[in-house]
Amino acid sequence: MNKSIRFEEIIPLIREEIQKGNSFSFTAFGSSMHPYIRGGKDKVCLSPLTSPPKEGDVVFYQRENGAFVLHRIIKIKNGQYIMCGDNQFSREFGIRAEQIIARLSFVERNGKAIRPSSFSSQCYRFFLPLRRFLLHLRYALKKLLS
16 A cells, blocks of 8 residues: 655654664655656665765765755765765765765666666766766756757
C-alpha cells in the first residue's frame, strides 16, 4: 500500500531508520537531479554512511535554512562539501559533514535498482560536466535571446 504524506512528516522517520543502521526508501520529488532521478516517478533508497562521503556520491543533507536536499558531491575542499544537483549548474558551498544524513544507495526505476556503482551510472557521471556545460549554455542563450 502506498500512502501519500508530506515530506516534512517523514524526516523524523528517515533520521530514525538511518540512525538504527537501516535504509529508507521513498518516491523522489523535484527536478534538481533529473534525469538521474525523475521526480514523482523514481524511488530513492537512502543508506547510512559507512564511510566518509566522496566526490560523486549523491547524499541527503540538511541545509542551514532547514531544507532537506538530495544532491551530488562535486568537490571536497578544506573539509567542506560543494554540492550541485545534476540538473543545475549553481554550486552550493560550505556543506559540513554533520549536515549529511545519508547516502543514496540506489534509484528504483520501473522495478529495477540502478546503483551508483553500475556501468550506466558511471558513464552518466563521466558525462555530467558536459551536461552541466550544455545546461549553462542553454540558459545563457535563452537569456540573451529574450
